[in-house]
Amino acid sequence: TDAAYYFWLEVGQPVEGSIDAEHIELDVDELPPEAKLQVVLFGFDGELVLTKGQDVGELILQPDGQVQVATRVAEPNGVDEELLGRRLFFPIQTPSDDGTYRLRCNIYYEQTLLQSRLVTAKVMADPEPEKGVKALETAVDFVISKSLSGSHVTKMSPTRLSMMINDNGNDTHGFRFFGQDNFKNDTFLDAGELQNLLDLARGALRKAAWGEEEEYNGQAYLYTSGLDIGRLKVDLIRCAIRGYRFYDVVINRLAGDADKAWDLADLMLKPGQVQIASKQSARLVMPAAMIYDYPLDTGLKGPYFKLCPEFEKNLKAGTPLETTACFKGECPSYGHDDTVCPSGFWGYRHAIGMPVTIPNAPDAPVELKIGAAPEISMAVSTDPAFVGRQEHEQRVKGLAPNLKFNYADERPEAMDLMKKTSPHVLYFFCHGRVAADTPSIIVGPPDTRGIARDNLRNSRIRWR
Incomplete structure (x- = not known):
């Protein structure tokens, strides 16, 4: 107790005395020359104490295939250069x-984030070995790639910010952040606070879609008659106000100060x-797409807000929005706190991924092999209120000239499609329903099972 130690990590052959509960191999054969891996430690409140500024290290792949230390964290006394060259040492303190x-x-x-390990230490003032009890152990509880295959890893796009979410078990959710320039922080939100943010975000989206903040109950969809700039402006302002207030709640804790x-x-x-990674369930979510981070005076009344002129011009002209200045981080309205631009939402400006660790599942693919032709299976709702469906179906069919297109507009057909085909994309364009706490999707008429x-x-039905 109350003593200084080092936690160390190296990549290579299994080491005698390693505390890994399971050995996870690092396949570096196909990593690019001088590829770097960042190793980052995060603490828990009141538990093993990290040393500020000595919690991030780097490993680098050498031409001979060995993994060496690129950025040292600490150099314990008496450790030779050879060991310092291949092993990262992090100073920690026990309670x-x-x-x-x-x-x-x-x-x-x-x-x-590729892998996350939970490191557990049994701390005692007068240690006494217990049969069958390990004093030190690491367990991998999040894996985006079980093997860390080089070919798998190198096809992943660089990430601007990675956020890991997990349930702390005490009615709080922990958040671990790591981003470019070694930006690092961790914080927590209590379960009620996170649920409130989710409810506000969902309420704004429901209000835009069918005019009420309560769950869908057969109301008519509001965007049925083409572009309505007035309605769009009102809905974007409402979402931006809630998104900015959400941003204000979390930004200081997210950043650290x-x-x-x-x-x-x-x-x-x-x-x-x-990247928003969860080690437990896809239900453990954060409404990141609704974060609005452009300056905004939320105290203004609705009529005093403006819609970004650059966005409105490009929308009316049919210009692909991803090619415009706003969605490249160069919005001319940025800093005008009475103006709302959709590019201020993370969900419009960034590509947000939410990988979840699934036990015994293979590595999540980073690309789909097409072969002779791409194949899509589409299952749809035939609810008359589901306007624009037929036009949307035609757009999906036209995505590729040689597209193989499978279609179902009844529940039995959809089940049959899932059993007999193996498409690259299985697309459900339909309603959802929750009954007796069980979610389901509704293919065909709205009153179907x-x-x-x-x-x-x-x-x-299963996919491989």
């Missing part, structure tokens, strides 16, 4: 009381990839 304590060790490639919040805002201004997860098992 003063007996107990079991943790830290988290994450491995990133170009800011994309008020000064770093501005650095993070600058980092996130240009479009990029944002839903397709729930257990229906796939019952029909022996």
Whole structure:
């Protein structure tokens, strides 16, 4: 207890005395020359204590295939240069009381979280070995790539910000952030606070879609008659106000302090990839797409807000928005706190991915092999209120000249499609429903039975 130690990590052959519960091989054969992996430690409140400024290290791939240290964290006395060259050492401190304590060790490639390890230490003032009890252990509990295959890793796009979410088990959710320029922080939101943010975000989107903040109950879709700039402006303003207030709630905690919040805002201004990783469930979500981070005076009354003129001009002209200045981080209205631009939303400006670790599942593919022709299976709702469906179907059919297109507008047809075809994309364009706490999707008429997860098992449907 209350003592200084080093946590160390190296990549290579298994080491005698390693505390890994499971050996995860690092296949570096196809990594690019001098590829770098960032190793980042995160603490838990009141548990193993990290040393500020000595919690991020780098490993680099050598021409001979060996992985060496690129950026040292600490140099313990008496450790020779050869060992310092291949092993990262992180200084830590144990608490003063007996107990079991943790830290988290994450491995990133170009800011994309690849693996996360939970490190557990049994701390005692007078240690006494217990049969069958390990004093030290690491367990991998998030994996985007189980093997860290070089070919798999190098096809991942660089990430501007990675955010790991997990349930802390005490009605709080922990957030671990790592981004470009070694930006690092961790914080937490209590479960009620996070749920409130989710409810506000969903309420704004429901209000835009069917005019009420409550869950869908057969109301008519509001955007049925083409472009309506007036309606769009009102809905964007409502979403921006809630998105900016959400941003204000989390930004200082996310960045670490008020000064770093501005650095993070600058980092996130240009479009990029944002990774929100969960080690437990896709239900553990953060409404990141609704974050609005352009300056905004939320105290203004609705009529005094403006819609970004550059965005409005390009929208009316039919210009692909991703090619315009606004969505490249160069919005001319940025800084005008009475003007709302859709590019201020993370969901419009960034590509947001939400990978979840699924036990015993293969690595998530970073590309789909097409072969002779791409294939899409589309299952749709035939609800008369689902306007624009037929036009949308035609656009999907026209995505590629040699596209193989499978179609279902009834529940039995959709089940049959899922069982008999293996498309590159399975696309459901339909309503969802929750009954008895069980979510399902509704293919065909709105009064038909839903397709729930257990229906796939019952029909022996699975994908490889």
